[in-house]
Amino acid sequence: MKLSRQFTVLGSAIFCVVIFSLYLMLDHIDYSKNPNGERNQNGQLGILQDKIDHLERLLAENNEIIANIRDSVINLRETVKDGKMFPEGSMSQGNGELLPPAPALLPIHSEDCQFAARTYSKAADGVQMLDVYDLLSFDNPDGGVWKQGFDISYQDNEWDNEPLQVFVVPHSHNDPGWLKTFDDYYRDQTQHILNNMVVKLHEDSRRKMIWSEISYFSKWWDGIDEQKRDAVKRLIESGQLEVATGGWVMPDEANAHYFALIDQLVEGHQWLERNLGVKPKTGWAVDPFGHSPTQAYLLRQAGLSNMLIQRVHYSVKKHFASQKTLEFFWRQNWDQDSSSDILCHMMPFYSYDVPHTCGPDPKICCQFDFKRLPGGRISCPWRIPPQAITDNNIQERVQTLLDQYRKKSKLFRTNVLLAPLGDDFRYTEAVEWDQQFENYQKLFDYMNSHPELHVQAQFGTISDYFEALRKSTGMDPVGMNVGQLAFPVLSGDLFTYADRDDHYWSGYFTSRPFYKRLDRVLESHLRAAEVLYSLTLANIQKYGQPSDYPAVDNYKLLTEARRNLGLFQHHDAIAGTGKDWVVVDYGTRLYHSILNVKRVIVSSAHWLVLKDKPAYYHDPSNPFLQMDDVQPSQDALPRKTILEVGEKPRLLVACNPTEQARTSMVTVYVTTPKVRVLDALGHVVRAQVSAVWNDASHAATDVFQLSFVAQAAPLGLSVYQLMEGMEPRTEAAKYMFLQDGMKISVSKPEHFSQFYQQDAAPVHIENPHLKLSISKATGLLEKMRLKEDDSEFLVKVEFAWYGTTSNKDKSGAYLFLPDKEATIYSPSQPPVVRVTKGPLFSEVTTTFPHITQNLRLYNIHGVEGQSVEICNTVDIRGEINREIAMRITSDLNSKDRFFTDLNGYQVQPRKTMAKLPLQANFYPMTSMVYLQDSGTRLSLLTAQSLGAASLKSGQLEVIMDRRLNQDDNRGLGQGVLDNKITANSFRLLLEKRSSAEEAHISQRSDAPSLIPYSPLSASFPCDMHLVNLRAIQSKEEGGGPSEQAALILHRKGFDCGFSNRNTGLLCTTTRGKIHLEKLLTDLKVKSISHVSLSLMHTHSSDANPQEISLKPMEIRTYRLQLS
């Protein structure tokens, strides 16, 4: 299978490359909260203390090293400013090696080590989800009318003193794409719902409605006139219409990365602020397939006080119902106090449709869904139809409904009851509004005029409900302060969801993995574009002259990309659970936005690196810079563009969008193997030339890979040049070809030599950190040796197949229903194994019929050199009902414990349970999965969301693609058969300590002078992540940028509990403090204020807002103006 084909850049277009390393290597958080945790806290603390002491001794020394490095960086910049960019005569040997020197120990402040060392104790009335899982038997007995629950009884006089308060909340669940595309749903359904809403709510001021998806709302808003807009504003002011959550979509909480979760929330909230002036108070998430505490935290940080969730494992719901813990404060695992608490309501029953929301008996509740009145298009599957409410039947109807309300109320702690009234795309037609609202109003009027019923019923919004709930418990209306704790505290997450039987929704953690990867490609490019764009605007302002830079056009491209990325976070989009053509619609949006944000990156980088600013021009048809890869279509893998190298120097710009100074391998495709690479000072940089392969053993003759180690300042752009010529510091790679453990002869690749290893020993590739043993027969990893202490570990990579069950219900887009444990992948033909050895990287490429694995080791200090890069190109298009997994077996004694991240933001401990079916032990892996024993941790970092498990001690497993021939009866109505050739990228990290993330650009020239750009004088602290620097839209017409940007920071939880070897990071920790202006080189902070996550609320001004200070794990937003 071909990894890629190439095409060449024509003419003299200026050339540009961006390479992102896509791994979010979160600093690992080790929770020892669970009483069954294996880590011995005291022992661990002792070891930690020793390490801290050792570190402190080294701190002074290291600060000096860092200061020296900074000085030299500053000197370098000064030199460049003097115009001595490529001084003549300095083309000779550079000063020193290109592998970065000085394995400097990371200077960490001891206080910054406390986060991971803490014991997390739960509150007195606390519920930890891991404990709940230990407790539950998952036996699924028949519960009667409430099938998954139990009989509920009550006494008639229970409400005599305090009447039952019922809030019926009308809602319409509008998926921004699922069975139809976003635009088709809008045209056929959503616009009618919203149009009717304006009319029907105005008819009676007692009517209410909630809306949550701003993607739809804003599209509708754009097409309505001022009169209608005013009517909507009046409905909002009067409280009849409430915007719940107010994100761009109702996001998937398993596969979405927190960058994108934040971005779609900011996009929705910023739209609301500009157009309606409303600030959502309550979250509403009835359909995401399992719930993450990350989303709870983000809502809380955005200033919301309450939230509602629905799709939770039926056994958990039943347990919480029996304990009356369906309403709780959701608290983050790592939270030391209660600052992350948000009041959460978990819906108790099977679904959010009307049959499952009025009470425990769906046969009864369905009779109160008046859209199902006889003669309509839908009916009740329980075969008892609704009756229109009349004087004749009202008494009986009220008694019947009230019985359900009362029973439901018994599952909660207060007399306030929530009864949602809606379903997917409800309230499209005027008649449906009349059916529901008129019949319910009759029921309410009757209830409220009969005091002996002790009930007060009304339409309400979701915040009306929470307001009454808070009032009934003596809580204040928005805060989390409770005099008497009426609700318990819950910590942990709500994966993996099952709605019935053994139907676990773990399939969608992997479904359509090609697009899960594409999502992250857009995400990383969008982030880079946002940061570069904001820096460029500030830089232009500082420059003080008008410029040709397309600020407004670029802002529009960014806005569109934010919205397309936001749309894809929808729970049927990134989840991979839409119809085939809907998937194509999403893919096309992502694809176009990738092209567009690359334009923003290129035009911004052009300005920033240009020495002679007046020479800046913007010509979209002939961009100054070009990127190094091109994706030919929405469903194809990107191809490398080929850089034509001749006698004239060709410039290459490396862009580092991370907040850390980075050393990183850059690989570009060039037209000649005789090439030299020079850095900004004209020093020759060591480089490796490798072949480009048309297939497993045939090299291209006219294109070559050129790799070199680039250094880039934090958020900076560095400049390299390539030119033709023989150069001893550019070395060619050597090759060996094997099949079935034996040498095979291939036509000798021109320019490259071959080698052969005679003995039967495994193939070894190594760098200063690691030595890998790879099977000669399979080409797959078998052992890893850590050079720091010469310890060797079994780390065996295999592939495996899952089939689907022979039962009636089979695996589909949502569900994973395997037939049995996976069987090892063993193709009848032994694979061709190609071994590459070179000075900068070595790799083993193994070509199986369904997978090409590329396992690469960089000969580089720092983060990239400490992990093994694994890229699996998977193609299962010819299979029937099969899923393919990568399995990594180690000798780590991890028992039944492992860890997965949630949304790339935090780490959640997991426990594999024999009492659960295999598919229940799979969890979402957004950025990593790891396992560990007392001495070692093995992490698999991923560049795309996939499903992962640890089914045996020491073993990790990741599902890479799934091809399923049937629907799994969750409404999609099709299987998953649109598989693509998919590249899954990972890094495998074996450690006694770790960290980071990264990227670059490159370019060619005839050529104007380019100077490196470094906006920061030093790296951010090691634990501080710049989530985004996102330009804010101007309030004026035209959709351009304002002068302000949202600076979003995340202080990671830091774990010092690993041996401290060189991470290659030139950063320290600072107890969560940054002085922004001191970090900036040229730009000044004009204004800065602390605001809520999505900028809706301004927090009381800090004494000195320049001094930014974050607690571990905190995410904070600042409204920032640079000049």
Ligand SMILES: [Zn+2]
């Ligand atoms: Zn939905």
